Amino acid sequence: MTHEADRRDLAAHSLDVLLRWQTDGGAFIAGPTFSQYGFSWFRDGSFIAEALDLCGRLEEAGRFHAWASRVILDGAAGMERAIVAAGEGRVPDGCDYLHCRYTVDGEPGPDDWPTFQLDGPGIWLWSLDHHVRCGGTMTVDEAAAARLVGTYLAALRDTPAADAWEEAPDRVHTSTRGAMLAGLRAIAALGLDEPATADARDALERQLIGRRVWAKWDGSDAVDASLLWLIAPYGTVDVHAPVAAATVARIEAELEDDDGGVHRYRDDTYYGGGAWPLLSVALARVRLLRDAPGDRELARRALAWIEAQADAHGDLPEQTPTLSLHPERIEEWTAAWGPSARPLLWSHATYLILRRELGLWLP
Numbered sequence: 001m002t003h004e005a006d007r008r009d010l011a012a013h014s015l016d017v018l019l020r021w022q023t024d025g026g027a028f029i030a031g032p033t034f035s036q037y038g039f040s041w042f043r044d045g046s047f048i049a050e051a052l053d054l055c056g057r058l059e060e061a062g063r064f065h066a067w068a069s070r071v072i073l074d075g076a077a078g079m080e081r082a083i084v085a086a087g088e089g090r091v092p093d094g095c096d097y098l099h100c101r102y103t104v105d106g107e108p109g110p111d112d113w114p115t116f117q118l119d120g121p122g123i124w125l126w127s128l129d130h131h132v133r134c135g136g137t138m139t140v141d142e143a144a145a146a147r148l149v150g151t152y153l154a155a156l157r158d159t160p161a162a163d164a165w166e167e168a169p170d171r172v173h174t175s176t177r178g179a180m181l182a183g184l185r186a187i188a189a190l191g192l193d194e195p196a197t198a199d200a201r202d203a204l205e206r207q208l209i210g211r212r213v214w215a216k217w218d219g220s221d222a223v224d225a226s227l228l229w230l231i232a233p234y235g236t237v238d239v240h241a242p243v244a245a246a247t248v249a250r251i252e253a254e255l256e257d258d259d260g261g262v263h264r265y266r267d268d269t270y271y272g273g274g275a276w277p278l279l280s281v282a283l284a285r286v287r288l289l290r291d292a293p294g295d296r297e298l299a300r301r302a303l304a305w306i307e308a309q310a311d312a313h314g315d316l317p318e319q320t321p322t323l324s325l326h327p328e329r330i331e332e333w334t335a336a337w338g339p340s341a342r343p344l345l346w347s348h349a350t351y352l353i354l355r356r357e358l359g360l361w362l363p
């Protein structure tokens with residue numbers, strides 16, 4: 001794709017994909033044609049809402065926040081029990097904690113894959129605050145849901161949970177801590193702070209800031225591209241802080257391909273561990289903040305690489321297999337679940353976000 005007109009078509013198509021797969025109730029279907037992704041995730045939806053805010057689609061972003069807050073308030077009694085369990089040092093019951101994916105009607109999705117994640121609720125708080133900063137409103141129900149999520153994260157912040165990739169549920173993941181910190185800062189910005197949320201925020205700051213470099217979890221020797229979000233968009237540390245600089249340097253060295261594709265982590269075998277457009281966006285956003293010589297050109301290269309991943313319909317994939325880390329593992333996933341997700345709404349959303357960051361036309 002070389003012509004500006006084609007790129008504008010892809011941008012317009014990206015917005016269409018997001019709007020087309022938003023249900024009347026406000027949920028976004030993460031991967032409408034992929035066998036496993038006919039659900040709505042807090043994480044995906046929060047980044048999609050960010051993109052819609054930036055496109056001036058406050059009404060549609062607001063409908064997602066309304067959906068999320070309904071799911072949260074419907075689960076309030078269970079979340080209160082989960083808070084008590086965490087206070088007693090117990091892992092909350094599966095019927096009580098907030099699940100990571102829900103049907104569009106707000107029912108928990110299937111549990112044949114880890115369901116307990118704490119980054120999604122944190123990202124949702126961050127996204128709700130983003131929505132308000134962009135001129136959106138926060139309803140009374142959304143404020144009540146946000147307050148409850150803040151208290152929930154404060155209580156559960158040291159509880160092991162699966163990460164953004166729905167893996168390693170027995171760990172406390174650094175990127176999850178970053179999402180919780182972003183969420184608890186959002187709670188303060190939204191005027192919903194309580195003593196418990198303020199204390200948890202301070203504790204998370206102590207755990208994250210001042211480190212030499214971030215790893216997947218304390219004691220792990222692996223780096224993960226989801227750590228980029230801690231710098232942009234969450235802004236939990238300045239891009240020039242030593243921990244940010246060292247982590248980005250590792251990601252650039254270990255997870256970026258020569259063409260600008262970015263992998264999740266070196267041992268990733270899901271569909272062979274290909275490169276994810278939404279992670280090329282994450283690295284590009286960090287580079288635009290860092291603004292070192294060549295960073296802007298690399299961000300533009302990332303945009304062009306993503307555009308090259310679109311199929312003839314303009315649909316963007318979750319990942320692309322051209323430079324997979326473990327190509328011998330692609331077949332087993334394809335046999336089980338079919339080709340990997342395309343379109344993935346979150347890929348389209350982050351494409352729009354990067355266009356915005358580069359000052360390019362948005363639909």
Ligand code: BGC
Nearest residue numbers: 030037041043044164165166
């Ligand atoms: C990813 C999650 C994502 C989900 C839906 C999973 O494979 O690991 O981060 O929320 O797909 O897009």
